[in-house]
Amino acid sequence: MNNVTELFAPPIGSEVFAKIDNQPFYGSESLSLKFLESMRKSSHSKPLYNTIEKLVANGTLVPCWLNKSILKLVIFRMTAPDSAKNGVAFFIPKYKKIYILIDNNINNWGFASNDWISTITIHEMCHLLAKTKPSAFVSAYTPILKEYYGNLFKRIFQLNIVPDVSKFIKFLFKKFEFTANTNLYNLNKYYEYVMEWKELSSFNSEDYQSMAMLLINCIKIRHINFSAWYTNMSKFSAILGPMRQAYIDVIGEAFNGVNTNVFQELDVPSEVIAVISEVKNKYTSKVYQGLKKL
Numbered sequence: 111m112n113n114v115t116e117l118f119a120p121p122i123g124s125e126v127f128a129k130i131d132n133q134p135f136y137g138s139e140s141l142s143l144k145f146l147e148s149m150r151k152s153s154h155s156k157p158l159y160n161t162i163e164k165l166v167a168n169g170t171l172v173p174c175w176l177n178k179s180i181l182k183l184v185i186f187r188m189t190a191p192d193s194a195k196n197g198v199a200f201f202i203p204k205y206k207k208i209y210i211l212i213d214n215n216i217n218n219w220g221f222a223s224n225d226w227i228s229t230i231t232i233h234e235m236c237h238l239l240a241k242t243k244p245s246a247f248v249s250a251y252t253p254i255l256k257e258y259y260g261n262l263f264k265r266i267f268q269l270n271i272v273p274d275v276s277k278f279i280k281f282l283f284k285k286f287e288f289t290a291n292t293n294l295y296n297l298n299k300y301y302e303y304v305m306e307w308k309e310l311s312s313f314n315s316e317d318y319q320s321m322a323m324l325l326i327n328c329i330k331i332r333h334i335n336f337s338a339w340y341t342n343m344s345k346f347s348a349i350l351g352p353m354r355q356a357y358i359d360v361i362g363e364a365f366n367g368v369n370t371n372v373f374q375e376l377d378v379p380s381e382v383i384a385v386i387s388e389v390k391n392k393y394t395s396k397v398y399q400g401l402k403k404l
């Protein structure tokens with residue numbers, strides 16, 4: 111073993127399972143088995159066990175030991191209570207793989223750990239489905255997305271009805287989720303979409319327009335400079351507040367059990383499904399049905 115491995119002290123018998131940006135990640139056969147055992151035990155992931163087992167076997171889901179230097183990259187997901195914070199997961203679209211990073215100090219694969227690790231795994235599986243099987247994703251989840259974005263815009267712009275957002279959702283998929291392209295052209299198009307509901311709003315023309323600009327800036331600044339956006343988050347409360355409330359419109363009080371911060375939804379529709387997957391609610395079986403297509 112070289113110095114790097116000693117620094118992070120992966121358990122004996124571990125080998126390099128992945129390399130991301132030249133950073134080695136260590137795993138082992140026994141870790142993968144432990145992970146699967148934990149997925150089988152958690153009531154949250156049990157219904158998806160066969161899918162998860164298949165994804166581990168084909169190398170799409172990669173359990174590794176947590177490497178401390180990666181923590182800063184994923185810090186925004188670390189909002190769970192300390193007792194449960196023994197793993198992080200992230201999806202790398204380029205590799206079409208999900209890395210589940212498990213704390214190598216974990217000494218208790220108990221209820222809290224099983225549940226936490228299954229929650230973050232399923233969350234990332236939603237992003238994976240959107241990227242690898244987009245038409246399956248769209249056909250499974252469009253009704254949920256219509257409900258979320260309809261309520262979101264009703265709240266942001268104080269509309270008197272839930273608007274029809276079908277065309278907007280297609281646009282969001284095509285130009286943002288699948289291509290992750292927040293160029294000026296796409297942002298202008300986004301602006302034009304939200305301006306379509308102007309007549310339904312109780313805002314005057316000027317207020318409506320400035321709210322639309324705030325929304326566009328919320329997306330733009332986040333992409334240009336995330337840490338600047340993060341420290342100035344309160345400036346966007348008129349957008350971020352409704353983003354949380356729209357979840358309550360869709361899944362009710364179950365949303366209070368969600369651990370993830372809300373901010374990607376404006377331009378990443380799979381985040382909506384990923385967040386809804388985290389807690390038990392009226393759409394749980396629908397979300398799982400879609401994920402079984404992975």
Ligand SMILES: [Zn+2]
Pocket residue numbers: 233237381384
């Ligand atoms: Zn996510």
